[in-house]
Amino acid sequence: MRRRPLVVAALAYIAGISLGRHVPGLPISLLFALTALSLALASISHRSKPGVSQVALIGAIIATGALLYYNSRLPAEALYLQSREWAYIQGVVADYPAQGPERTSFILRPRDSAGYLQVFYFHKGAGEPLQISYGDELRLYAEVEWPEKIDSFDYREYLLQRGIWGTVGVWSKRDLKLVAHGRGNPILALGYSVRERLFRFIDHHIPCQAGLLKALLFGERGYLEAGLEEQFRDAGVAHVLAVSGLHLGIILGLFWLVLRRIRLSAGMSYALLIPVVAFYLLLVGFRVSLVRAAVMFAFLALGLVLAERGLILRKWADPYQSLSAAALAILGWQPQALFDVSFQLSFSATLGIIFFLPKLERTELLKLIRPRWLRGLIAVSLAAQLGVIPFIAWHFQRFYLLVILANLAVIPLVTAALWGGVGLLFLGLAIPPLASYLGLAEDRLLEALEWLTAALARLRFSYLELAGAAFFVCLGLYLAFLAAAVALVYFRSRPARPPSPERS
Numbered sequence: 001m002r003r004r005p006l007v008v009a010a011l012a013y014i015a016g017i018s019l020g021r022h023v024p025g026l027p028i029s030l031l032f033a034l035t036a037l038s039l040a041l042a043s044i045s046h047r048s049k050p051g052v053s054q055v056a057l058i059g060a061i062i063a064t065g066a067l068l069y070y071n072s073r074l075p076a077e078a079l080y081l082q083s084r085e086w087a088y089i090q091g092v093v094a095d096y097p098a099q100g101p102e103r104t105s106f107i108l109r110p111r112d113s114a115g116y117l118q119v120f121y122f123h124k125g126a127g128e129p130l131q132i133s134y135g136d137e138l139r140l141y142a143e144v145e146w147p148e149k150i151d152s153f154d155y156r157e158y159l160l161q162r163g164i165w166g167t168v169g170v171w172s173k174r175d176l177k178l179v180a181h182g183r184g185n186p187i188l189a190l191g192y193s194v195r196e197r198l199f200r201f202i203d204h205h206i207p208c209q210a211g212l213l214k215a216l217l218f219g220e221r222g223y224l225e226a227g228l229e230e231q232f233r234d235a236g237v238a239h240v241l242a243v244s245g246l247h248l249g250i251i252l253g254l255f256w257l258v259l260r261r262i263r264l265s266a267g268m269s270y271a272l273l274i275p276v277v278a279f280y281l282l283l284v285g286f287r288v289s290l291v292r293a294a295v296m297f298a299f300l301a302l303g304l305v306l307a308e309r310g311l312i313l314r315k316w317a318d319p320y321q322s323l324s325a326a327a328l329a330i331l332g333w334q335p336q337a338l339f340d341v342s343f344q345l346s347f348s349a350t351l352g353i354i355f356f357l358p359k360l361e362r363t364e365l366l367k368l369i370r371p372r373w374l375r376g377l378i379a380v381s382l383a384a385q386l387g388v389i390p391f392i393a394w395h396f397q398r399f400y401l402l403v404i405l406a407n408l409a410v411i412p413l414v415t416a417a418l419w420g421g422v423g424l425l426f427l428g429l430a431i432p433p434l435a436s437y438l439g440l441a442e443d444r445l446l447e448a449l450e451w452l453t454a455a456l457a458r459l460r461f462s463y464l465e466l467a468g469a470a471f472f473v474c475l476g477l478y479l480a481f482l483a484a485a486v487a488l489v490y491f492r493s494r495p496a497r498p499p500s501p502e503r504s
Contacts, residue, residue, distance in 0.1 A: 010324035010331075012058045016065020017335050028070055034063040069335040074115045076156075076165035082113060083144040087167060089117070090139045092183045096192050096285040098222035099130045104132055105222060107164065108140075115163050117144060121170045130176050134192040135184025139177040142168050161336040164461070191282035198425055205428060205439030209446035216414065216446075217421050218284055219243030228450070235456035236400035237410045241282050244346055245293030250418045251280065252297070274298060292346050293328035319354045323347065344391045352387020353380060374408075381407040389478055399464045406456050413449045420445055 020026070038060035045052040090111045097106035102124040108117045119140065123129035132138070144166040147156040159165070170176055182189065196220065203210050211223035214475075221229055221241055232238045234488030239246065252273055259269040277294045284290055296319075327347060330337055337343045360366055360379045369375040385403050393399055400406070418443040 004318065004320055004324070006321045006324035006328065008058065009061055010060040010327045013065040013328060013331060015061035016067075017069045017331065017338050019062065020066035020069030020335075021339065025064075026066060026070075028067065031063050031067040031070070035060050035067065035374050038063060049467060053197065057487045065331075065335065068332070072163075072335045074163060076115075076160055076166050079115060079165045080144060080146050083166065086144075088139055089144065090137070090179065091117070093134055093136045093138065094184070096134050096188075096195065098220050099129075099132070103222075104129065106132060108138065108168070114377060115165045117166050117168050118164050119168045119170065121176065122490065123173065125287070126173065128174050132176075133181070133196075135182050135189050137179040137181075137183045139179055140168060140170055141175040141177075142170050142341060144168055158340075161340045163334070163336075166268035177307060187282070188285075191285070195203060195283045201425065201429065201435075204419075205424065205435050206443050206446075207440070209443050209450065212446045212450065213417070213421050215241045216247070216417055217243075219247075219287060219290075225304060231457045232453050235410070235453040236403040236406045237453060237456070239345070239349075240410060240414050242286055242342065243290050243425075244342075245290070245296070245350060247418060248277065248290060248293045248297070250282065250415050250423060252276065253415075254419050287342075292326045292330055292343070292350070293312050295329050296322045296350070323350055323354065334379035339392070341395045343387050344395075348391050349384040350387070352385070353383045356386050382412065384487040393466050393478075399466055401464060402456070402459060409452055409456070410449070413445065413452060417442065417449055418444045 038056045041052045042056035042060065045056065050247070072272070089108070091108040093106050093110075093118060094109040095107040097104055104121040104123065106119055106121075108119050110117055121129070145168065147159055147167055149155060159167070199214060202213055206213055211225060212228070213336055214220045214223045219242055224241075229241060232241055255273055256269060259272060264272070274297075277297055278368065281290060281294055330343070357379055360383055366375055366379055369378060381403075385400075385407075389399070420438070424435065424438040424442050428438050
């Protein structure tokens, strides 16, 4: 615990959230009492019995996790019954609306109840739709619907994990009334206005693939053409359409190259990249997967800056600590995010890279691969996939056989497309005559990416369907492999025993 206290705290907090989910009958008063008693015991025994103090502190964190999970859980059924009495729904748009060609979707914070509502405004073939922006106060003449399961997908639970207890479908512009503008957070409103300007710039200069660039740069899959998202999923590279640490790392890599080119120190370069991360978060809208990556980067950057100035030891800037801090920050704000698939995939991929990558880089087989950048790409892709295999198998009942090949082909193109998109937005806005040429070049890159994913999706045996016992076989093999990897690391890290006098 002394070496990585945040890791222990994160694991205890996750255990508490899991306890709250799977044991719903625990009294809140009991959890309050357990938390208070554990903290008191930890404080009293801090000096005399540090072991007891640590165990008590872990118990307090577990009880706190369960308590916060209970408090975050909305009384969805009661709220739905209450909404039956509403003559209309009035509230404020609480996220960045996704305005596609057929529908606009956004999250509404109702004025007369807790939680949020997921709203779908369908406007295909209905003339000019109502333009909806973040922070708009709207009045909807529609009914709240109780989300149901879609095949085997529990859509209701999926929404509840985001604090959303109902859905609303609006099919006519007459059923929407704009009450007021500017009722949201002014900082987020600024980010949304800048983002909308960038979207108009992209639409103007990207002839065919503007929707794909918006999905790659901003995670807005609502602008994709029909069937394109499923094409990426069948190719095993759907993760490139969900803005995450991969996208943040690629974009920061471009800025890192520029900063290091002008011979700034590593610590100064990290310090200058922090506002870049904050600005990107503002443009994207603080998605969980990106917040995780941003918090982790901020902890690592701060640690390296302080270590470079001699204020802390360099070994304290630990990736496991940074990942745990990101988990505590996100789950402290939204405990139900633990059961969200994007949270699980994001953290498991990062944990896979942290844990498996150093081991893979030392394997003799990978050392034979040339050039070095290709070896690194294979190692990172394999490490991330080893982290997410059980979660993809559980949530999507699939095992991708060609995922390494697909990533080797797709990630370089995605990198080029993201760098090209950033270059278009920066240079195109700064030097307008260049914008048309940069836009055409970016459009060709995106067309190549679409063609490549289509070719990969058509390959036979690109993935296996894991139904019934096949899932448990896959999970058992994965757990056996993981146990062998952990055992190998443990035995290699043990110091060699000195020879005994008799053997000498």
